[in-house]
Amino acid sequence: MKADEQYAGGDLLLRLEAGVAWITLNRPDVANALTPDQRNALIDILRDCDQDHAVRAIVLASTGPHFCGGADLKVAGAESGRADQTNEPAAGAVMKMITYGANRLLPAIQDCSKPVLASVQGTAAGIGVQLALACDLVVMAEEASFIEIFVRRGLVPDGGTAYLLTRLAGLQRAKELMLLGERISATKAREYGLVTEVVPRHQLEARTAQIAATLAQGPTVAMGLMKRLANRALDGDRDTALFEESLAQELILHTTDAQEGIASFVEGRVTTFEGK
Numbered sequence: 001m002k003a004d005e006q007y008a009g010g011d012l013l014l015r016l017e018a019g020v021a022w023i024t025l026n027r028p029d030v031a032n033a034l035t036p037d038q039r040n041a042l043i044d045i046l047r048d049c050d051q052d053h054a055v056r057a058i059v060l061a062s063t064g065p066h067f068c069g070g071a072d073l074k075v076a077g078a079e080s081g082r083a084d085q086t087n088e089p090a091a092g093a094v095m096k097m098i099t100y101g102a103n104r105l106l107p108a109i110q111d112c113s114k115p116v117l118a119s120v121q122g123t124a125a126g127i128g129v130q131l132a133l134a135c136d137l138v139v140m141a142e143e144a145s146f147i148e149i150f151v152r153r154g155l156v157p158d159g160g161t162a163y164l165l166t167r168l169a170g171l172q173r174a175k176e177l178m179l180l181g182e183r184i185s186a187t188k189a190r191e192y193g194l195v196t197e198v199v200p201r202h203q204l205e206a207r208t209a210q211i212a213a214t215l216a217q218g219p220t221v222a223m224g225l226m227k228r229l230a231n232r233a234l235d236g237d238r239d240t241a242l243f244e245e246s247l248a249q250e251l252i253l254h255t256t257d258a259q260e261g262i263a264s265f266v267e268g269r270v271t272t273f274e275g276k
Helices: 036-051 073-080 093-099 102-110 127-133 149-153 161-169 171-180 186-191 201-216 220-232 238-252 256-267
Strands: 004-007 012-017 020-025 057-062 116-120 123-125 137-141 145-147 197-199
Touching: 004 036, 012 036, 020 036, 020 201, 036 102, 057 201, 093 102, 102 127, 116 127, 116 201, 123 127, 127 137, 127 145, 127 161, 137 186, 137 201, 145 186, 149 171, 161 171, 186 197, 197 201, 220 238, 220 256
Parallel strands: 020 057, 057 116, 116 137, 123 145, 137 197
Antiparallel strands: 004 012, 012 020
């Protein structure tokens, strides 16, 4: 991976600094609304970062005053054929479009074995909320907000909305956010369990970088397994969870970082992880 790259016509930026891949949405003139091409490029970048040993942590950020205004409905509508009212889409066409489109974004983030951190400086709406909430950690500026906009457009949420909200905020609050479609502040988002940390806007970039650096210096393989265990915890039974924990322990004890962690403790010295 190169240190500085642009994707989807410059609408998506990537830079690699000290083991941290910074992925930045770059359409500030339209509130960073996500186009299909931009979304697909983001999914590809996450896959590449997952396979790149030089990447130890990932940050999802954006330029301008907004984090992500959701899907770009003008472009998405044209893509689905709904913009042409003379042609009725075939049965199942919309379902397939979402299956191979928006619904690939959540797994791309959650299944990535590297820790992913969202840095939310402004409004996140629709799929923009899910883009943030799918991340392992979310740092949010005090001025920022979330809004599940779907109900205001007469649409059903997609992109893993119900899956994420019920697990993070609970059933009743998930229904509140989806059915009312009201904007919630960063403070309330933290209260609802959606956000890791809320900071003043001027401190957001520095705090994001600080957390990302901590993640990038950690035992990358172990953190990937922790992430997988946590993401699966609410979907399986107790015995499966215990088995998968024991399997993870079996795997991790063969890594360089686990051996370094144990040796540094025994020797009373600072631990230095290599991410392998």
